[in-house]
Amino acid sequence: MISVLRTSPRPGGTGPSWRFNWVGRIGLAMILFWAVVAIFAPMIAPYPIGEIADWDYFGPMSGQFWLGSDYLGRDVLSRILVGSRYTVGISLAAVFAACAGGVILGMVAAVMGGLFDTLLSRLLDAFNGIPSLLFGLVVVAAVGSSIPVLVLTLAAIYLPGAYRFARALSVNVNAMDFVTVARARGERTPYLIFREIFPNILGPVLADLGVRFVFIVLLLSGLSFLGLGVQPPNADWGALVRENIEGLSLGAPAVIFPCIAIATLTISVNMFIDNLPKKIRDRSE
Amino acid sequence: MLRSLTFYILIAQRLGIAAVTLVIVSFAVFFATELLPGDVAQVLLGQAATDEAVAGLRQAMGLDQPAIWRFLGWMGGLATGDFGMSYVSNMPVAELIADRLANSLRLAAVTTAISVPLALALGIGAAMWQGSLFDRIVSILTISVISVPEFMVATLAVLVFAVWLGWLPALSYGAETGSIGAMLKAYAMPVITLGFVVSAQMIRMTRAAVIETINTPYVEMALLKGASRRRMVLGHALPNALGPIANAVALSLSYLVGGVIIVETIFNYPGVAKLMVDAVSTRDLPLIQSCAMIFCVSYLLLITIADLTAILSNPRLRR
Numbered sequence: 313m314i315s316v317l318r319t320s321p322r323p324g325g326t327g328p329s330w331r332f333n334w335v336g337r338i339g340l341a342m343i344l345f346w347a348v349v350a351i352f353a354p355m356i357a358p359y360p361i362g363e364i365a366d367w368d369y370f371g372p373m374s375g376q377f378w379l380g381s382d383y384l385g386r387d388v389l390s391r392i393l394v395g396s397r398y399t400v401g402i403s404l405a406a407v408f409a410a411c412a413g414g415v416i417l418g419m420v421a422a423v424m425g426g427l428f429d430t431l432l433s434r435l436l437d438a439f440n441g442i443p444s445l446l447f448g449l450v451v452v453a454a455v456g457s458s459i460p461v462l463v464l465t466l467a468a469i470y471l472p473g474a475y476r477f478a479r480a481l482s483v484n485v486n487a488m489d490f491v492t493v494a495r496a497r498g499e500r501t502p503y504l505i506f507r508e509i510f511p512n513i514l515g516p517v518l519a520d521l522g523v524r525f526v527f528i529v530l531l532l533s534g535l536s537f538l539g540l541g542v543q544p545p546n547a548d549w550g551a552l553v554r555e556n557i558e559g560l561s562l563g564a565p566a567v568i569f570p571c572i573a574i575a576t577l578t579i580s581v582n583m584f585i586d587n588l589p590k591k592i593r594d595r596s597e
Numbered sequence: 598m599l600r601s602l603t604f605y606i607l608i609a610q611r612l613g614i615a616a617v618t619l620v621i622v623s624f625a626v627f628f629a630t631e632l633l634p635g636d637v638a639q640v641l642l643g644q645a646a647t648d649e650a651v652a653g654l655r656q657a658m659g660l661d662q663p664a665i666w667r668f669l670g671w672m673g674g675l676a677t678g679d680f681g682m683s684y685v686s687n688m689p690v691a692e693l694i695a696d697r698l699a700n701s702l703r704l705a706a707v708t709t710a711i712s713v714p715l716a717l718a719l720g721i722g723a724a725m726w727q728g729s730l731f732d733r734i735v736s737i738l739t740i741s742v743i744s745v746p747e748f749m750v751a752t753l754a755v756l757v758f759a760v761w762l763g764w765l766p767a768l769s770y771g772a773e774t775g776s777i778g779a780m781l782k783a784y785a786m787p788v789i790t791l792g793f794v795v796s797a798q799m800i801r802m803t804r805a806a807v808i809e810t811i812n813t814p815y816v817e818m819a820l821l822k823g824a825s826r827r828r829m830v831l832g833h834a835l836p837n838a839l840g841p842i843a844n845a846v847a848l849s850l851s852y853l854v855g856g857v858i859i860v861e862t863i864f865n866y867p868g869v870a871k872l873m874v875d876a877v878s879t880r881d882l883p884l885i886q887s888c889a890m891i892f893c894v895s896y897l898l899l900i901t902i903a904d905l906t907a908i909l910s911n912p913r914l915r916r
Contacts, residue, residue, distance in 0.1 A: 434614075434617070435621070437614070437618070438617065438618040438621040438622065439621070439625070441618040441619075441621075441622055441893070441896065441897050441900065442622055442625065442626075442893055442896070443851075443854045443855050443892055443893065443896045444855065445855040445858050445859075446854070446855070446858070446889055446892050446893065446896075449858070449873065449874070449877055449885075449889070450626060450629050450885065450889050451629055452877065453876075453877040453880065453882075453885050454629050526744065530745070530746045533746045533748070534746050534747065534748065534855075534859055537746065537748045537859065537862075537863075538858070538859070538862055538874055539878070540877065550746065550748075553748060553749075553752065557752075557863070560752060560755055560756070560760070561755075561759065561760060562760075563756060563760045563761075567752065568752075568756070571745070571749045571752055571753075574745060574746060574749065575741075575744065575745045575749065578744045578745060579740075579741065579744045579745070582740065582744050
């Protein structure tokens with residue numbers, strides 16, 4: 313990943329280098345760490361996910377149970393490792409759906425303009441007027457919680473934001489000469505969108521994808537914490553905090569470590585995005 | 598004359614957008630809860646109910662009418678203060694909500710009263726001594742609070758204040774609000790948590806607003822003529838940053854809406870959000886709809902106020 317990013321986009325080009333400072337590198341390292349954990353979780357986890365391994369509940373950290381045991385005496389480390397698959401997986405699926413939909417609609421709106429643009433912008437702005445957690449609550453109340461419903465709901469909640477961002481960028485690119493030339497050549501909308509506009513907004517869109525990923529992780533954890541996200545016996549990190557919230561007054565590691573897992577993921581993504589080379593990040597507005 | 602006209606047009610436009618948004622939002626809330634789950638009467642009566650009983654209940658509840666009529670009837674009811682009957686407790690929703698709403702508003706008011714002055718002081722201070730140790734500590738703290746879920750802030754607050762320091766009760770909301778001390782204790786934890794979440798946003802936005810003004814040429818001029826840093830920020834930059842700051846305050850307060858749902862649940866605080874989360878688990882649709890509308894309306898109100906202050910404080914549109 314690093315080597316890909318470091319190579320200059322144009323061979324022989326003398327553009328600014330794609331190097332990160334150390335804060336960005338720590339962020340990237342943490343992201344890669346959680347990615348590896350999410351992929352290989354069942355192999356690394358010391359205990360099977362549902363096994364009641366400890367006689368004690370809310371056990372302390374020990375050599376046998378590195379992060380203690382939970383309210384049923386299950387190994388917390390194993391549950392966090394496997395929980396990463398739900399938190400990271402659902403959030404990634406949702407963020408890609410939200411950004412793909414939002415960016416495509418945004419580019420189309422910018423290229424087409426006119427009534428289509430106005431109506432779509434107004435409609436999606438109206439959806440921005442619903443608090444996100446509330447939207448999740450209402451949908452889950454209506455259709456019940458399952459992983460596909462969660463992915464679609466989270467994607468729907470963050471699509472308007474991605475749309476607005478991509479549209480603002482595309483409008484700027486759309487006004488440039490090479491797009492006018494392409495249009496004069498008689499190119500159709502799909503060509504304009506994917507060949508002329510998309511490559512020119514890719515950097516900021518990727519940065520925006522990262523920011524939105526953090527929002528989605530936070531919202532998913534919040535929903536799971538309320539008992540409306542991932543359902544038992546499966547558990548993502550938010551659900552792990554909910555399960556073990558009784559242990560809070562005991563200061564049990566079972567409630568602290570899932571929190572730390574969420575924080576390390578979201579903070580490291582933020583650190584990475586904030587320290588991206590300006591070239592990628594600051595092309596907005 | 599022309600200027601004042603654009604000014605009124607902008608305001609009317611913003612209010613119009615708010616009204617349209619409100620209609621779309623209520624449409625979404627109504628149809629998300631009303632159309633998707635299938636047959637409410639069936640759910641209420643359970644699997645064993647006969648078809649006749651289900652049909653009878655549907656008629657009694659008016660569910661056999663077309664959805665659009667029910668939507669209009671529901672909207673009309675909301676406008677006149679008739680929120681419908683709760684399915685589960687068979688009481689008017691308005692009655693269920695009244696006390697809870699007062700509780701939630703009190704929580705929001707106390708949080709606002711504490712966090713706004715604190716956040717403004719810290720945000721302006723951080724901008725004034727930009728790049729200093731103080732600024733960096735404030736920045737790191739606010740970014741950390743923003744990057745983690747609300748329930749984690751609550752969890753940490755409980756760990757610090759209840760478990761380690763032992764100053765406050767952990768998760769219970771005592772009904773005994775007789776003495777001032779007991780009341781303070783009952784409010785402390787939810788207010789601390791919400792305060793952190795809301796202030797973090799407000800501090801960041803305030804700092805950004807002030808710094809943006811500091812970077813303008815006329816403030817640089819103040820520095821060049823020899824004014825102190827304090828005078829430069831408070832006397833020259835701040836008055837022009839007031840608009841964006843007011844905007845930031847209203848916008849940050851809209852985070853209360855999301856935060857309050859988590860905080861009331863975790864601390865068992867008897868507010869609207871707790872009522873709604875409970876209603877979700879019992880699938881009490883009229884109650885969910887009404888609570889959702891309360892949240893949407895307050896959210897929309899705060900966002901609209903934020904936009905209006907931005908318009909009102911623009912000196913180019915005054916006159």
